[in-house]
Structures are given as C-alpha cells and as structure tokens.
Amino acid sequence: MSIKVKRTGHKYKNLLIKGGRIIDPSQGIDAVGDLFISEGKIAWLSVQKAKPLPDNYHVIEARGMVVCPGFIDLHCHLRQPGFEEKETIATGTRAAAKGGFTTVCCMPNTKPPVDKAAVVEYIKSVAAKEGVVRVLPIGCITEGSELADFGELSASGAIAFSDDGSPVMDSSIMRSALEYSQESGLPIIDHCEDPTFSQDGVMNEGLVSAGLGLKGIPACAEESMVARDIRLARLVGGRLHIAHVSTAGSVELIRSAKEEGIPITAEVTPHHLTLTEEKVVGYNTNAKVNPPLRTAEDVEALISGLKEGVLDAIATDHAPHTGKDKDCDFTTAAFGISGFETALGSLMGLVHRGKLDLVTLISKLTHEPASFLRRSDLGTLKPGAQADVVIFDPNAEWAVNPDEFVSKGKNTPLAGAVLKGKVIATVYGGVVVYSSMNFLN
Ligand SMILES: [Zn+2]
Numbered sequence: 510m511s512i513k514v515k516r517t518g519h520k521y522k523n524l525l526i527k528g529g530r531i532i533d534p535s536q537g538i539d540a541v542g543d544l545f546i547s548e549g550k551i552a553w554l555s556v557q558k559a560k561p562l563p564d565n566y567h568v569i570e571a572r573g574m575v576v577c578p579g580f581i582d583l584h585c586h587l588r589q590p591g592f593e594e595k596e597t598i599a600t601g602t603r604a605a606a607k608g609g610f611t612t613v614c615c616m617p618n619t620k621p622p623v624d625k626a627a628v629v630e631y632i633k634s635v636a637a638k639e640g641v642v643r644v645l646p647i648g649c650i651t652e653g654s655e656l657a658d659f660g661e662l663s664a665s666g667a668i669a670f671s672d673d674g675s676p677v678m679d680s681s682i683m684r685s686a687l688e689y690s691q692e693s694g695l696p697i698i699d700h701c702e703d704p705t706f707s708q709d710g711v712m713n714e715g716l717v718s719a720g721l722g723l724k725g726i727p728a729c730a731e732e733s734m735v736a737r738d739i740r741l742a743r744l745v746g747g748r749l750h751i752a753h754v755s756t757a758g759s760v761e762l763i764r765s766a767k768e769e770g771i772p773i774t775a776e777v778t779p780h781h782l783t784l785t786e787e788k789v790v791g792y793n794t795n796a797k798v799n800p801p802l803r804t805a806e807d808v809e810a811l812i813s814g815l816k817e818g819v820l821d822a823i824a825t826d827h828a829p830h831t832g833k834d835k836d837c838d839f840t841t842a843a844f845g846i847s848g849f850e851t852a853l854g855s856l857m858g859l860v861h862r863g864k865l866d867l868v869t870l871i872s873k874l875t876h877e878p879a880s881f882l883r884r885s886d887l888g889t890l891k892p893g894a895q896a897d898v899v900i901f902d903p904n905a906e907w908a909v910n911p912d913e914f915v916s917k918g919k920n921t922p923l924a925g926a927v928l929k930g931k932v933i934a935t936v937y938g939g940v941v942v943y944s945s946m947n948f949l950n
C-alpha cells in the first residue's frame with residue numbers, strides 16, 4: 510500500500526519512509542533502505558532489521574533522497590519575548606522546520622532577557638503552544654552586572670548559559686560561570702569578542718574594510734577572548750563552548766586546548782564556512798554579521814577544523830531582523846543573518862565542491878550537537894529515539910528568494926544565489942511539520 514502524505518502538521522501513527530539513502534552517523538549507517546516510525550518513535554531500519562509492517566501505515570517515497578536524523582541547532586535567535594517584529598517562536602520554529610531542524614536552542618538576548626525562571630517558563634509555554642519543533646532555551650550568564658541565578662534558571666529548564674551578543678568582559682564573572690558549569694555539567698556558550706578591540710567595527714578588519722572605508726573588527730578581538738577563556742577553563746574546569754568561531758587563529762587556539770585535554774567544544778556557522786568579507790563589497794547590509802565574515806584563508810581553516818574535529822558542530826546563529834533594521838547605511842544596520850532556510854543548501858555546496866563529505870556534514874548537524882546536549886534520544890535513528898527525521902534532495906537546485914522565507918527575517922546575503930540541496934520533508938516526533946509541495950501532495 511502507498512498512501513500519499515496529504516498535509517503537514519499531521520501525526521501519523523505509522524509512517525514508512527521508503528527507499529532513501531539513510532545516513533545516521535550515530536550508528537555508522539550509510540545505506541539505502543526503509544525507515545519505519547511508529548507512535549512518534551523510530552521503530553526500525555531495514556538496513557538493520559526490518560519487522561513485519563502493520564495493516565495501516567502511510568508512505569513517503571524517498572528514492573534518491575537522503576534520510577537522516579532531524580538537524581539540531583545549538584545557536585539561534587527566536588526573538589520572543591520582546592522583538593516579535595523580527596521573529597516569533599511560531600515563525601522561527603516553522604523556518605527551522607523548513608530548514609530541516611527539529612531541535613533549536615535559542616539565545617537569551619530577548620526583552621526581557623532570559624535571566625529569570627519566569628522567562629524560561631514563558632518561552633517553554635509559547636513553544637509548546639505555537640512552536641512546531643523542539644525549543645531548548647539558553648539562560649543568561651549575567652543579570653545586570655552580576656552572575657545570574659544559574660540554579661533557578663537550570664531548574665526551570667535552561668540547558669546552557671550564554672551572554673551571546675554582549676560578551677562577558679569581566680573575567681571573574683566568567684570564572685564563576687565556569688565554576689558553576691563544573692559543578693552542574695551545564696555548558697557555558699561563549700560569544701568571544703573583546704569590545705575594546707571591536708568597538709564600532711562593522712566588518713572584518715583588512716584590505717577590504719580599508720578599501721570600503723569601514724571600521725574593521727580585527728581577528729584578535731575574537732582570539733584574545735578565546736585565549737582568555739581557554740585559560741580560565743584550564744584553571745577551574747567546566748564546559749566551555751565557543752560560539753560561532755570565525756578565524757583561523759581561533760581554530761588553532763581551540764586545537765591546542767583540545768590537545769591539552771581541556772574540555773572545550775566549538776561551533777561554526779554555515780555563513781562563516783561558505784562566505785568571505787567580499788560579500789560586504791557594495792555595502793551590502795545583509796552581509797553584516799557578528800562575528801564578521803572573514804577572509805578566504807579563515808574559511809579554509811574553519812573547514813579543516815570542522816573535518817579534523819577541532820570544531821564540533823555547525824550552528825546557524827539564525828538572527829532575523831526587520832527590513833528597517835537592514836535598509837539603512839552599513840554602519841547603522843543591525844548585525845545578523847536569517848539562516849535557517851539556507852543552511853542546508855549552503856553547506857551542501859561544500860559537499861558538491863568536494864570540500865566536505867556528506868556523512869561528516871550530517872554528523873555536525875545531528876550526532877555531535879546531540880552529544881553536546883547529552884541527549885541520547887536526539888540526533889539519531891536508533892530504534893526508540895524521537896522520530897525526528899529530515900528527508901532532503903542532495904541535488905535539487907533552487908534560487909534563494911527571501912520573499913519566500915517562512916522566517917520574518919528576510920535578511921540574507923544569499924538572495925538570488927542558486928543552492929544545490931533542498932529539504933523535502935521534516936518529521937518531528939512523528940509529525941510531518943514541513944513538506945514541499947512538489948514531493949508530497
Ligand atoms: Zn554571538
């Protein structure tokens with residue numbers, strides 16, 4: 510039997526995803542076969558052991574498609590509460606689903622910021638009512654100029670701590686944060702930037718910024734803080750995670766810290782892996798992002814770092830803004846790129862150009878971020894795990910049109926670019942939360 514899946518948002522008791530290339534780095538699987546989902550959980554994979562099919566089930570034909578665990582994003586901005594004109598949990602999670610993400614960790618620089626249990630509770634309750642994928646809130650490191658109440662925040666469901674967007678300059682606060690991390694096992698996600706170096710900078714510091722007459726942000730604004738926090742982690746322990754690594758020098762610092770045995774992890778964004786500062790030429794405010802797009806040498810070092818395991822995960826840093834936030838001169842424009850919906854297509858460019866193998870790419874979007882979150886039920890197709898699955902066409906070409914974004918943030922430097930690699934369907938807990946119309950009807 511073969512019943513077509515008719516609409517998204519429907520939970521199927523039994524769903525057979527048939528004939529796709531199943532890639533699950535958590536189990537070392539890369540083989541063509543069938544995946545069966547039942548009652549919101551992974552039931553079996555034919556490449557391991559197929560079981561008899563029940564009388565009733567729905568079918569998604571996945572021939573020629575890649576079938577893998579739903580992507581996990583360790584770093585995004587959903588903007589709610591406080592900046593609902595930029596994004597909401599409803600629109601942001603739909604954009605995530607369209608990008609193949611079934612779990613997203615949202616940063617706490619909202620209004621009010623996530624420095625009280627009540628704000629964590631608010632995000633959780635809105636996500637439960639209006640979200641379409643799993644939302645894991647990150648709490649603030651600081652509340653005002655003091656350390657936030659980590660115990661209160663973690664008890665209410667914060668899965669990590671970060672002051673993303675406003676770096677922790679006070680070394681004694683960062684030390685206390687890492688001490689709490691050492692006790693609790695919860696990670697500190699570090700936006701590494703020394704604002705005294707980067708002050709008023711709007712793009713990477715170098716020949717391009719000089720040519721454009723724009724104030725630059727030097728690589729050492731990031732690297733000096735990476736170095737400081739590695740030293741602090743060596744001193745007090747804890748789980749230090751470096752957000753959006755953008756420079757070759759940071760990769761080297763993290764590499765040597767890992768070689769020394771310091772328990773550090775790191776993430777890199779699709780835009781830092783695929784774009785350079787040249788995108789800013791013409792004063793393109795949609796290429797204004799923090800940390801800034803860097804040089805071709807930095808991009809090469811980030812790709813190598815990813816392949817070699819220096820960088821653990823790919824995270825979007827999805828940062829939606831309104832048209833008004835970007836439709837102004839370069840210096841006053843907001844920092845950030847709306848990243849959920851172009852992430853896979855951008856990253857597949859690395860695979861098609863032979864820069865990265867597909868299994869490694871998928872591992873960095875699934876198994877590795879799940880390990881970071883210490884969630885054995887996520888980022889895997891093991892029987893019993895959450896039925897979070899993405900089906901994508903690795904060869905489908907499509908032109909990026911921000912007007913078609915589900916995200917409220919249309920701010921992308923990729924408008925008009927043709928990407929190769931497209932999400933066809935996203936299943937979250939057994940529910941088809943996204944499907945493109947040309948495949949499912
Ligand atoms: Zn940041």
Ligand SMILES: [Zn+2]
Nearest residue numbers: 616673674826
């Ligand atoms: Zn961010």
